[in-house]
Amino acid sequence: MKIRGYVVLSSMFLIGSATAADVWSKKSVAGPDLLPADTAFQLVSAQRDGDNVKLDWVIAPGYYLYRKRLSFEPVQPAQAHIGAPQLPKGENVHDEHFGDTEIYRETLQAKLPLTKGAPAVQQLRVRYQGCADAGVCYPPVTRVIDVAAAPR
Amino acid sequence: MSLKTPALLVGVCVLAGAAGFGIYHLQKGAAAPAAAIGSAAATNATAPEAAPSNIKLTDLAGNSHSLEEFRGKLLVVNFWATWCTPCLHEIPALKKIQDDYGARGLQIVGPAVDDADEVRKAGPGLAFNYPIYIGSAEEMLDLMTKFGNSEGGLPFSVVIGPDGTILQRQLGEFSAVELAGLAEEHLPKQP
Numbered sequence: 001m002k003i004r005g006y007v008v009l010s011s012m013f014l015i016g017s018a019t020a021a022d023v024w025s026k027k028s029v030a031g032p033d034l035l036p037a038d039t040a041f042q043l044v045s046a047q048r049d050g051d052n053v054k055l056d057w058v059i060a061p062g063y064y065l066y067r068k069r070l071s072f073e074p075v076q077p078a079q080a081h082i083g084a085p086q087l088p089k090g091e092n093v094h095d096e097h098f099g100d101t102e103i104y105r106e107t108l109q110a111k112l113p114l115t116k117g118a119p120a121v122q123q124l125r126v127r128y129q130g131c132a133d134a135g136v137c138y139p140p141v142t143r144v145i146d147v148a149a150a151p152r
Numbered sequence: 153m154s155l156k157t158p159a160l161l162v163g164v165c166v167l168a169g170a171a172g173f174g175i176y177h178l179q180k181g182a183a184a185p186a187a188a189i190g191s192a193a194a195t196n197a198t199a200p201e202a203a204p205s206n207i208k209l210t211d212l213a214g215n216s217h218s219l220e221e222f223r224g225k226l227l228v229v230n231f232w233a234t235w236c237t238p239c240l241h242e243i244p245a246l247k248k249i250q251d252d253y254g255a256r257g258l259q260i261v262g263p264a265v266d267d268a269d270e271v272r273k274a275g276p277g278l279a280f281n282y283p284i285y286i287g288s289a290e291e292m293l294d295l296m297t298k299f300g301n302s303e304g305g306l307p308f309s310v311v312i313g314p315d316g317t318i319l320q321r322q323l324g325e326f327s328a329v330e331l332a333g334l335a336e337e338h339l340p341k342q343p
Contacts, residue, residue: 031323036303069235097240129235135324136305137236139265139289 083113
């Protein structure tokens with residue numbers, strides 16, 4: 001029984017040492033702890049729905065995407081075509097360098113109208129870019145994603 | 153069990169803990185070049201961390217440079233981009249510190265994680281007083297990873313001492329006050 005107690009004590013010491021080492025190592029980068037871009041801005045689905053392709057993002061608290069830095073381009077099939085993206089109204093912000101602009105927080109759904117008569121898009125190239133409120137911005141992200149058919 | 157046994161066990165536990173701590177530190181140190189934001193290599197007073205070697209940079213005229221050219225200076229490598237508001241906000245502070253401390257041995261350099269044409273367009277308006285470097289997004293992200301920022305968050309600065317060791321990494325803006333503090337701490341005192 002006593003020996004088990006010593007083993008527990010030893011384990012706690014080792015865990016404590018590792019934790020101390022983590023805190024120590026984090027001191028070597030000053031600034032906020034940030035999420036990876038793919039966690040901060042999660043493109044969770046791309047789905048054909050009637051005459052549209054719907055793309056959904058989940059945006060982590062404290063992070064935002066710029067409306068004007070969203071772009072969409074059909075990749076497959078080569079003849080696929082999409083209309084002008086329909087984007088929701090974002091939050092208005094004034095940027096000292098870029099003027100009045102719109103940003104999205106929490107969630108974003110973009111609708112891309114499918115062009116009648118053209119083959120339905122199966123693969124899209126999507127670009128987006130965002131920042132953290134902590135004062136750090138991420139490089140533009142480019143993803144080539146498969147578009148799923150709407151569930152029946 | 154005698155009284156000596158628990159004391160012996162506790163002693164072994166403490167030694168094991170200390171060994172674990174030491175091994176953990178060594179492992180973290182070895183992983184330095186690819187360390188992510190917020191978990192870069194461990195540094196301590198007895199083991200200075202050398203800046204990555206053979207770093208090549210291309211200026212706006214297309215000429216190749218090496219960071220070794222700046223050995224002997226207090227070097228601030230500031231990664232930035234034209235699409236990054238906090239980066240643009242930080243630039244006046246960097247220019248001021250270059251003006252104030254350049255003669256005493258401080259040198260700022262600005263690799264841009266951006267399209268070269270965008271950098272060329274923005275350059276005159278930003279009136280840099282320190283060199284700007286360009287490269288493909290992949291090259292610049294790879295370079296930042298070598299300096300300990302694998303997520304590519306900007307602005308990101310690495311302060312390198314005159315002897316080529318990394319003194320500090322900064323994710324997010326430096327203020328002019330912080331930069332002046334670094335310069336006063338690491339540059340030779342004025343006579």
